Amino acid sequence: MGIPKPTAERLARLAQLLEQRQNRTVPVTSTEIEQLTGWASHTIRKDISLLGAGNTIAGSTGYDPERLSRAIRESLGFTGESRNCCIVGLGRLGSAFLEYSGFYGSHFTLCAGFDSNVNRVEILKADFPLFPSYKMKEVIPRMGIRYAILAVPPSQAVQTAEKLVECGITGIVNFTPVILPLPHTVEVEQVSVIDALSKLAARLAVTQHHAAASDTTQADENTKE
Amino acid sequence: MGIPKPTAERLARLAQLLEQRQNRTVPVTSTEIEQLTGWASHTIRKDISLLGAGNTIAGSTGYDPERLSRAIRESLGFTGESRNCCIVGLGRLGSAFLEYSGFYGSHFTLCAGFDSNVNRVEILKADFPLFPSYKMKEVIPRMGIRYAILAVPPSQAVQTAEKLVECGITGIVNFTPVILPLPHTVEVEQVSVIDALSKLAARLAVTQHHAAASDTTQADENTKE
DNA sequence: AGTTGTGAAGGTATTCACAGCG
DNA sequence: CGCTGTGAATACCTTCACAACT
Secondary structure (H helix, E strand, C coil): CCCCCHHHHHHHHHHHHHHHCCCCCEECCCCHHHHHHHCHHHHHHHHHHCCCCCCEECCCCCHHHHHHHHHHHHHHCCCCCCCCECCCCCCCCHHHHHHHHHHHHCCCEEEEEEEEEHHHHHHHCCCEEEEHHHHHHHHHCCCCCCCCCCCHHHHHHHHHHHHHHHHCCCCCCCCCCCCEEEEEEEEEEEHHHHHHHHHHHHHHHHCCCCCCCCCCEEEECCCCC | CCCCCHHHHHHHHHHHHHHHCCCCCCCHHHHHHHHHCCCCCCHHHHHHHHCCCCCCCCCCCEEEEHHHHHHHHHHHCCCCCEEEEEECCCHHHEEEEEECHHCCCCEEEEEEEECCCHHHHHCCCCCCCCEEEHHHHHHHHHCCCCEECCCCCCHHHHHHHHHHHHHHCEEEEECCCCCCCCCCCEEEEEHHHHHHHHHHHHHHHHHHCCCCCCCEEEECCCCCC
């Protein structure tokens, strides 16, 4: 029993979705989720079934959103407390996150920012403390930060990433276009624009021909067609 | 003969990498690529073999970077000219791209920006023209723009995306956390931070145990382990 | 009726192992 | 020998089809 990664990613997103949803109590059906996400209803049912049954509200009525999202979080090891993240690199892009509201709904907390430029650290304002980069080694372990958002200039990407790993970071969201050669105990999610565009172009180039008769919807790169 | 999407994505990235590489002429081996990307050497060889042989420099020496990257671009249909992109939503995040240098190395061109707030459009400066949103329908077809970077507030995401599709956009890089229910003739690449963090957390939670004896490197979420 | 849940089938991508070339 | 190239084997994920339940 091991949850496949694609399934895990879908479930993570689903949990997030359920928590943002209105109607906290009214049951959610696999068909409704299909409408929201574009993932086929059987995909969703299969995914959910993989985390062990017992999430259906009665039998035919759908899932209990509350219970389902809890089950997902447990199964994925998303323990109760919010996960601590830091943002590294406070340039144009990085500083955009300082006022990004999206973190509130989520189970992640942005709780520190770093930049090698001390000026920036002093000028910028945020709801959480900002530090000069040389303090990473002290601050990151102390605050129990496991995730980092990397938004430094490309030239500094690799060395900064390595430093982050030394500080105990286990997951990096990499906004630079640079490939990070890190031990695979660390997970890296590549989100540079160019990279995203390249993926799009690549997929469009090989777009399969089995379009079939369907005007259903899709919504995520995980819809592997 | 159809190139699998994961392969296409890897190859796209590889091409990009080769072009950034120093040593334009010295052959590149699958092992070197492994070091750079974290993809196993046999994965790379397989990927390359799928686009038809004849990229090896002599036989045992490795690949000709120049020839290889050209072969990739051809095979993926990345025709000569740069691909036109626009940025939609010029808030904090969107406007960060106006001065993003990463586009220069790439085969993508950022050539228009849109925002519903006319003030922003007038105040902001960029190397390319900025327009009020209502001009999308006219500008996008005229400039032959196929890709859009979506950076509007979440509440406007869906309607804006739909409008983009109407205008002829075929690929959307979605920076909002909102799932876009679009026909699957359109490719969407989701790059919201929260989403990326969730993916990381999900993968770390299910991290497979077959770590084996290896301290090789990894670098991309496509390393499906 | 409409739903979930899931074994089984099917399809795709990854990994292996080794032939073949320089 | 080291390296590419690739058929074959494997592992993985998705899709189907239908039983079970309300």
